[in-house]
Structure formats: C-alpha cells, structure tokens
Amino acid sequence: MFDQDVAPDVVEFGPGDANLAVVCNIHGDEPTGARAIHRLLKQLPEFERAVKFIVANPPASISHRRFLDVDMNRVFPGDPESDDREQRLAAQLVTETAGCDTISLHTTHATHEPVAFVSEGHPRSLELVSQLPIAYVINETPVIDSSFSSTGQIVSIEVGKVEHPNSIAKAEMLIRAFLTNEGALSGKPPMHAPVTKYFDIYDEVEKPSGDRYELLARNFERVEAGEAYAKSRNGYLLAEEPFVPVLMSQSGYDGIFGYRGRKVGESVEDAKEAWLDEEK
C-alpha cells in the first residue's frame, strides 16, 4: 500500500532557519496533535521565528494504526536502512529535529491532565518543560529505551485522553505556550503554569493475563505497601512496596497497567540534581 519512500511530513513557517519543532503522530492512532496544529495554523498566526511542524508517521496515521512495523517511540535513533518503516521514519525525524527545541504530542488512555516525559541527561529539555503549564514531569529513562526524547532537547507530552474533544484544545494551548515561551509567537503565554511535580519511573506494573481488572489506584496518588491497586473477580492485587502510579489504566497497554514512579521533587532544581548528575 505504501512505497518504500515514506517520510515525515514537514511544513515550516516563520523567518530564518528553524530551530523549533512541534511533532505529532509518532503514533498513527493519536490524531489529536495533528488536529491541534491544524487548528492553530488555520488562524494564520504570525510567526516571529521559524518553526517546523512535523507529522512523524504519515503512513500509520493514514491507516489510523499505532504503527505499521514497530512502535516508533521505541526505536530511536532509528535506522535509515531498515526494512521497518518506523525505523526509517525515526532516523529521518532525528535529522529533521537535530538542534531543534522540540515538543512531541501524544494522547493516552490513562489521564486527562497533561503529563510530560523527558530523558535524563538533557538539561535543555528540563528548561523547556519547566516553562510549560504542565503539572507532572516524568523522567522515563530508567524504564523506557530508545524513545524520541532520548535523542535531544525534546519534551514528549501526553496531552490528554485519546480522541477526547478537550484534548485538542489542551494540545493547542500547549503548542501556543511552547511557541510563545520560545519567542515564535508574540503575546503572553496562554495559561499560568501550575506547580510542577517531578517523578522518576523505575518499573512497569504488570497486568496478569487472563482476567479483567478494575483499576483502584489513581495516577500520581501514592499507593502504600499492602494497599490494593486493582481488583478482579478473583481478588485484589496488592502493592508489595509503596509506589506512585504513572500512566496507569485498565486498557492502555497489553500486559501492563502502567508504571511505578517515585517523586523526585517540586522544582526544576530538584529534577536537575536528580537527573543531570552524571554530566558534571
């Protein structure tokens, strides 16, 4: 159906060379980011700096599938020679966004509230995310390999629930906040930032197969040792150790509910101390 020359769709607006990028549709079944970009561009905003808008995985998006060959957000930096389309698209996306301050938009089954993901060792990512109106920032490095955020100054954002109408408005607000903060759009950022809390994820929360579960834990509300975090008709799943649930949902992933997290702090300084240490 698709020839071998798949490539991300890139459009650029504004004067100069682009070193800002807004990426969407790494996952083809998450159209929210693309709709938000469309809504923003339809208003014909005047860009004061060049910005690239990138649909990362057009063939999966047209098919409305998460991916065609492999999950693109687990194969970075990609491979231009691979038979897997997402491997080649990932390599092209890295080239397109090299040196760009970048946000990448996703949606989730877990939570309405925007949640940002960064990889440790990228101080610029922390600066970018600390200026956005986002309450939860997660370092995904300990659990997730080869995500887009591992390749540079990139903030990945779960803007809200998949296909939820409010998610488009939230995504547009976050894009505007990012572009205003970075001087590409004039005016005040659209929303005051809430207190941002910083978390590490360190493990997955497995979902035993063969049963239907009701999730009892709420995201970002600490589960104590011995507390039940899910139940099925066969009983309760109890926490052996305390943890903070991150992106947990009944149906978002096969095999896992989501992630075990721990709080790192409530300031970007706390996060820098925890995540940038190795660079000193």
Ligand SMILES: [Zn+2]
């Ligand atoms: Zn996604």
